[in-house]
Amino acid sequence: MVDIALDVFNYIFTVILIGVFLTWISLIFSMYKSFTRTPYLDKFGNTSKEIPKVSIILPARNEEKFIGNCLESFVRQDYTNYEIITVDDSSDEILGRLLRNMQKKVKRLFP
Structure with missing residues (x-):
C-alpha cells in the first residue's frame, strides 16, 4: 500500500x-x-548643430526675497539658448522694480 x-x-x-x-x-x-x-529606431547622427530654444516661464507674486536667487540659478546654467519670462501676478511694485533692474543684468529676462 x-x-x-x-x-x-x-x-x-x-x-x-x-x-x-x-x-x-x-x-x-x-x-x-x-x-x-x-x-x-535607426541610429543616426545629430544632423542639427543648433540647440533648441527653451522658454522658462516664472510666475511670481510677492517673491522679492527669492526671485533673485532663482534667476541667478538660471543664469548659471551652461545651456545657452534660453529666455526667462517672468509673470508678475498682481504683486507689489517692489517686485516689478526688482525685475526691471535685473533685466539690465540679465539680457534674456523678459518681465
Missing part, C-alpha cells in the same frame, strides 16, 4: 515538474519572439 502511494506521489510530482518546465520554456520562447520582433 505504501509503495502504491509513493508511486502515485512520484507520478503527480513528475507531472507537476514537467508542467513547470514547459511553462518556463514557453515563457522563454515568447520573450525571445517579443525581443526579436520589437521594432527599433
Whole structure:
C-alpha cells in the first residue's frame, strides 16, 4: 500500500515538474519572439548643430526675497539658448522694480 502511494506521489510530482518546465520554456520562447520582433529606431547622427530654444516661464507674486536667487540659478546654467519670462501676478511694485533692474543684468529676462 505504501509503495502504491509513493508511486502515485512520484507520478503527480513528475507531472507537476514537467508542467513547470514547459511553462518556463514557453515563457522563454515568447520573450525571445517579443525581443526579436520589437521594432527599433535607426541610429543616426545629430544632423542639427543648433540647440533648441527653451522658454522658462516664472510666475511670481510677492517673491522679492527669492526671485533673485532663482534667476541667478538660471543664469548659471551652461545651456545657452534660453529666455526667462517672468509673470508678475498682481504683486507689489517692489517686485516689478526688482525685475526691471535685473533685466539690465540679465539680457534674456523678459518681465
